[in-house]
Amino acid sequence: MTENLRENSDVSAIVTLTLNPALDISSWAENVVPNHKVRCSAPVYDPGGGGINVARVAKRLGQSVLAVIPLGGGVGDRIEALLRNEGIPIRPVPIVAETRESLTIGVGSTEDQFRFVFPGPEITLGELRACERAVVEAAHEAACVVISGSLPSGVPVGVMESLVAALDPVPVLVDTSGDALVSALQSGAFLVKPSARELAALVGRELITEAEVVTAAREVLGDSSVSTLVVSIGAGGAIVFQRSGEVLRLRAPAVRVASAVGAGDSMVAGFAVGLARGLSTQEMGRLGIAAGTAAVLTAGTELCRSEDVESLLPQVVLDPSGA
Ligand SMILES: Nc1ncnc2c1ncn2[C@@H]1O[C@H](COP(=O)(O)OP(=O)(O)OP(=O)(O)O)[C@@H](O)[C@H]1O
Ligand SMILES: [Mg+2]
Numbered sequence: 606m607t608e609n610l611r612e613n614s615d616v617s618a619i620v621t622l623t624l625n626p627a628l629d630i631s632s633w634a635e636n637v638v639p640n641h642k643v644r645c646s647a648p649v650y651d652p653g654g655g656g657i658n659v660a661r662v663a664k665r666l667g668q669s670v671l672a673v674i675p676l677g678g679g680v681g682d683r684i685e686a687l688l689r690n691e692g693i694p695i696r697p698v699p700i701v702a703e704t705r706e707s708l709t710i711g712v713g714s715t716e717d718q719f720r721f722v723f724p725g726p727e728i729t730l731g732e733l734r735a736c737e738r739a740v741v742e743a744a745h746e747a748a749c750v751v752i753s754g755s756l757p758s759g760v761p762v763g764v765m766e767s768l769v770a771a772l773d774p775v776p777v778l779v780d781t782s783g784d785a786l787v788s789a790l791q792s793g794a795f796l797v798k799p800s801a802r803e804l805a806a807l808v809g810r811e812l813i814t815e816a817e818v819v820t821a822a823r824e825v826l827g828d829s830s831v832s833t834l835v836v837s838i839g840a841g842g843a844i845v846f847q848r849s850g851e852v853l854r855l856r857a858p859a860v861r862v863a864s865a866v867g868a869g870d871s872m873v874a875g876f877a878v879g880l881a882r883g884l885s886t887q888e889m890g891r892l893g894i895a896a897g898t899a900a901v902l903t904a905g906t907e908l909c910r911s912e913d914v915e916s917l918l919p920q921v922v923l924d925p926s927g928a
Contacts, residue, residue, distance in 0.1 A: 618881040619663045619670045619874075620747040622740045622768070623656030624733075625725040625757040626704055628680050628687075629906055633711040637719060645710060651906050652684045653707060655753025655780055655870055658908055660693055662874035662896060665911045668881055671696060671747075673740045675732055675757075678703030696743060698736045702726030709906070725757030733760055737771055744775045748881035749795070753780040753873060765789040776880060780873045782806065790829035795880075798835040798873055815841070822846050833886065837872060837897065839865070842921075845890045855890050857897065858920035863904045871909040872897030891921040 629652070632645040652661075660672040672693055676685055677700040684704060688695050708721040728736075744750050750772055756764065762784045769777045769792035776795035779786075782803045789797050805812040808821045818836055826834045826846050834846040842857035875896030879889030895918040899909035 618668050618746075618748045619660070619751060619877050620673060620740060620743045620749075621656035621660040621663075621670065621751045621753065622673045622736065623654035623754050624675065624728070624736065624752075624760060624764075625755045626652070626654035626657055626674050626676065626684055627707040627722075627725070628684050628704065629653035629707050629709065631709045631711070631906060635713055637710060637712055643710070649905075650683065650687060652687045653906070655755075655873075656751055657684075657688070657693075658867055658870035659751045659753050659780075659874045659877060660695075661688075661691065662871045662900075662908050663878050663881075664693055665909070666874065666878045666896070666914065667911070668878045670694060671743050673698065673736060673743060675700045675728055675736050676704050677701060677726060680704040680706055696739050698732065698739050700726065700728055700732045702728070711905075725755070727759040728757045729759065730761075733764070737768060740768070741771050744772050747775055749776045749778060749877055751778045751780070751873060751877050752789075753778075753870065755781065755783075756785045763788050765794070766792040768792070769794050778873060778877055778880070780869060790825065790831055793830045795831070796833040796835060796876060797829075797831045798837060798869070798876070800869060801836055801838045804836050815844075819844065819852075835876070835890070835893070837869060839868075842894050843872070843890065843897075845886060847886065851886075853887055853890055854924035855894050856922050856924055857894050858917050860898055860902055860917075862901045864907070865901050866906050867903075867908045868897045868900040871900035874909075875914070887923060891918060891923070894921045 631649045634643045634645045660670040663670045672695045675698045681704040705723045705725050710719045765788035778796045779789040779794045780798045812818045822836050837843045842855045845853040872893045875893035879892040895914045896909050899913035
């Protein structure tokens with residue numbers, strides 16, 4: 606699967622933008638109790654944030670990538686070093702404020718994790734413009750751009766619309782939530798991927814059955830300007846809605862779940878690699894599902910492995926009954 610991609614390795618085929626990166630610190634404690642010192646195991650540091658994860662997965666799948674990331678302070682330096690160590694090409698955009706950290710503590714022999722997430726540092730308008738210039742410049746060489754993750758404070762709500770307009774005609778894939786998702790849906794992006802949970806928050810009602818998800822997705826796509834809306838439904842796989850009216854129902858293979866962390870980012874990386882390779886929407890969707898499901902096989906914050914993606918790919922089936 607990866608052979609064709611390696612032929613393209615001199616081109617930054619997938620550019621990712623992560624506006625709110627974090628240094629993810631993971632550790633483990635026997636027990637977490639209030640008011641006492643909680644002794645933790647030696648921390649593990651991972652570079653975190655949607656677009657960073659997408660770049661790491663796309664690279665594992667054999668695609669050339671470039672990650673554009675605003676970074677500040679010692680934490681920013683640490684993220685840059687971790688990514689360079691892993692061989693991920695990055696374009697850091699310096700910011701004045703320090704990049705955030707986030708903390709995950711696993712407890713005892715349980716699967717429970719306490720996840721502490723801090724707001725990102727404020728990004729000035731000048732710094733945001735510098736990110737936009739960096740991503741537009743990098744996109745000249747790119748098959749597509751992926752914008753993924755939350756927005757830091759100080760970033761105007763309509764940022765997705767201005768980014769996608771500035772990147773035109775390069776196709777843009779967006780994975781975000783809340784107000785940024787609302788902006789992405791009006792941006793003319795090529796593909797937007799909410800999870801069913803994010804879709805429910807968007808339409809302001811619970812979506813229990815698949816029929817309810819389909820109705821909500823059709824409403825959202827109808828009111829939007831995007832070409833493709835992919836709604837991921839965890840173990841259920843995903844439903845791909847196209848502006849043309851075509852709907853593809855893709856089932857995820859049944860697997861034993863080690864950790865669902867990183868499933869959505871791995872899935873988006875699969876879509877982006879599929880797009881960069883010129884695959885059909887159906888094949889792109891299958892690669893996305895295979896990568897998302899491969900991510901749940903790996904423990905903790907670990908993303909998907911390419912050998913798992915390759916072995917799961919034949920098991921991703923298109924449900925002929927549609928949606
Ligand atoms: N339990 C699972 N079994 C098999 N595949 C899974 C499972 N959970 C997730 N996946 C795969 O990962 C993809 C994305 O998962 P999901 O729908 O949970 O999105 P997410 O972006 O991780 O969610 P959110 O952003 O709301 O936390 C699914 O479409 C599927 O391919
Ligand atoms: Mg997600």
